[in-house]
Amino acid sequence: MTVSDANQFRALCDSAGIAVTHQRQVVYEELCAMHGHPSPEEVYLRVKERIPAISLATVYKNIHTFIESGIFREVSLHHGSLRVETNAHSHHHLVCTQCKSITDIDADEFLLSSRGQSLPNKFLPERFSVEVLGLCVECQQKQASLS
Numbered sequence: 001m002t003v004s005d006a007n008q009f010r011a012l013c014d015s016a017g018i019a020v021t022h023q024r025q026v027v028y029e030e031l032c033a034m035h036g037h038p039s040p041e042e043v044y045l046r047v048k049e050r051i052p053a054i055s056l057a058t059v060y061k062n063i064h065t066f067i068e069s070g071i072f073r074e075v076s077l078h079h080g081s082l083r084v085e086t087n088a089h090s091h092h093h094l095v096c097t098q099c100k101s102i103t104d105i106d107a108d109e110f111l112l113s114s115r116g117q118s119l120p121n122k123f124l125p126e127r128f129s130v131e132v133l134g135l136c137v138e139c140q141q142k143q144a145s146l147s
Contacts, residue, residue, distance in 0.1 A: 027043060027059055037084060072085060075102060091104045
């Protein structure tokens with residue numbers, strides 16, 4: 001991490017109201033470097049390479065801190081365990097009901113406006129988060145080969 005990156009991380013933590021720690025910084029760096037929707041266990045395996053003494057509980061705790069502060073978001077639990085949303089761009093998810101993979105799909109693929117429009121019961125949405133449940137291509141192929 002460069003000095004500039006470290007300063008950006010400090011500024012991010014300051015704006016989120018969380019303390020800057022070495023462990024938190026490493027968890028953040030690994031989350032940013034991972035694509036998709038990593039689980040805490042996947043993050044832990046990568047962080048442990050850099051900080052061998054770190055515990056899975058510490059990784060979980062830091063991930064929850066990031067989620068609670070709004071730095072990252074949690075993906076729905078349709079897949080059985082906590083997954084972290086690292087993609088800040090407006091998008092939705094395709095969730096495979098068999099292998100539990102999660103794929104991003106651009107928000108423009110759906111015709112949903114997300115702000116300012118009142119819904120029934122005067123519900124005012126802040127953002128839309130659509131999850132399309134189904135089978136990914138790999139699971140479809142596995143099913144077809146079994147038939």
